[in-house]
Amino acid sequence: MAALLGRWRPRARGCRLRHGPAGQAEWLLLSQLFQPLNLQAAGALGPGEPSCRSQRLMLQAGLICPAGPGCYHYLPPTLRALEKLVGVVDQEMRAVGGQKLSMPSLCPAELWRASGRWERLGPELFRLQDRHGKGYCLGPTHEEAVTQLVAAHSSLSYRQLPLRLYQVTRKFRDEPKPRFGLLRSREFFMKDMYSFDVSAVAARHSYDLVCASYRRLFQRLGLPCVAVRAATGSIGGTVSHEFQLPAEIGEDRLLLCPHGHFAANVETLRGDQTSCPTCGEKLTQSRGIEVGHTFYLGTKYSSVCNAVFYSPENKPQLAEMGCYGLGISRILAASIEVLSTEDSIRWPSLIAPFQLCFIPPKRGSKEEEEEGAALLEQLYRQLAEALPHLASEAVLDDRTHLTIGKRRKDAEKLGYPYVVIAGKGVCEHPPVFEVWDQNAGEVLFLTKEGVVELLSKVQVP
Structure with a gap:
């Protein structure tokens, strides 16, 4: 896993994916994205200040940051x-x-x-x-x-x-x-x-x-x-x-x-x-x-x-x-x-900051030992080749010290329309990925080809 993460290079600035020597798109790492998550806090509100769901969720998710009364920083996502x-x-x-x-x-x-x-x-x-x-x-x-x-x-x-x-x-x-x-x-x-x-x-x-x-x-x-x-x-x-x-x-x-x-x-x-x-x-x-x-x-x-x-x-x-x-x-x-729900953001699919969140196995887990991370990267490469318009729409949650469950819950709160997980299914033959369709509220278990077919329906402006 460490060697694989070494090939996943974050972008230096902005939100475009970097490209490797062969011209292949590189991952955007969640750990490198400037989006200070504060998912457990109530947000930066003054005493007695009225709030609403969107304000609270956007503050907690690191989407906006107060810059003065009625003025906000718009963070990269x-x-x-x-x-x-x-x-x-x-x-x-x-x-x-x-x-x-x-x-x-x-x-x-x-x-x-x-x-x-x-x-x-x-x-x-x-x-x-x-x-x-x-x-x-x-x-x-x-x-x-x-x-x-x-x-x-x-x-x-x-x-x-x-x-x-x-x-x-x-x-x-x-x-x-x-x-x-x-x-x-x-x-x-x-x-x-x-x-x-x-x-x-x-x-x-x-x-x-x-x-x-x-x-x-x-x-x-x-x-x-x-x-x-x-x-x-x-x-x-x-x-x-x-x-x-x-x-x-x-x-x-x-x-x-x-x-x-x-x-x-x-x-x-x-x-x-x-x-x-x-x-x-x-x-x-x-x-x-x-x-x-x-x-x-x-x-x-x-x-x-x-x-x-x-x-x-x-x-x-x-x-x-x-x-x-x-x-x-x-x-x-x-x-x-x-x-949105009270604790989870939902975007109009067309304008979600990122369409896809990939979650690799937890560090030291059986799924990692079974090359789950490598299989996830292969899926991403296949996706980038078959659907190049989605290559820059993916973020990798590389916080592998956390459990898959914790990272999936964070992904649900942040509102990625699709979450692709290298979970227990990657140990099967053929490997199967867990795919959460957040807006439909359903989970699917798909092969690499099935994931690509599902995501072929995703529209971006």
Whole structure:
């Protein structure tokens, strides 16, 4: 076993597997992964601070670490999950004609004053001045910035529309009481898209396209999100929908038709509405975590910045706009909140930091004497050759001083979708591996070929 572990080399940095002289992928060792496990503790919470399942599990699992009120370090496994989620979002945004860009986090105060939001948002904005006394805010959203960008294109033609521009960036909001970990923080990741169209009809088409892409996204993630009618708030516009993930910890109160005909945030309703306006069924109450929000803006911002295009008659017309947000870091936490058990993380399979955890025999055990570790490595090599997209999705729990049972329990808590164990079955002929399908809650006993066939169904972004 010692000789075998000597051939399993950890990566120097980042999360890509190193390669040996023959070009074969090398293991990522759990002992070398920067993920400080504190699986028995309650987490780094202050006295009396409210907590929720996702916050507690993410702290215990070494996925996040507090960096100040409402701010967190995202540790390597969490960043892997975040980047995978962004990859899935990119696919959906490209499918509706989205073009990705990046805008500055520093937003000039005069832009926000022109739209009226400098005063309206009040203390929610992080405000600062440069050495010349010029005012800025750290952008919680970028309607003003993107509209100014498009307005600077002074010869924009109707032929170039629709424009659907989006970014994935850090956003900032001075929450008075940040809580629940990544569900309500002061610094967070958001995907924000902005559409520019030639008419109100075309803009509503863009709106509907993006809303449909959000529904597809949450379906792919296996999250039971519901689109509800919502208030337009400080962003403005005439139509708005929130994408809500039902959860007890949710801060929004929802009313839902049991047949799906009606859904609304209660803050949009006047008076007491108890039945569905379409089918008459009694509405059910739920709480939800807002993970997405869409707005039809009309010309609210294009009129302020004079964002115009030239019509077929060569006349300037104001662009009709929409904006569409997804809380990227909030989706991560919300998915853990609703999919996990009280003591074990469950990820949407598509974005789990690592798809596979391999557990070799305990040091000095009969399974080690029967070359169980070598058999596990052979399985990994066969897997990397047959399914190369999974080669970088595997982590080896090399803490062989611990029992297989202890390491399997830790793997269950950390939420690897599949755990492959070189247990008692490797002493059989032919050798059999114990494979835990965490999300299905079942254990299988498979040969090398059976393991490869099972894992061939695993999808990665």
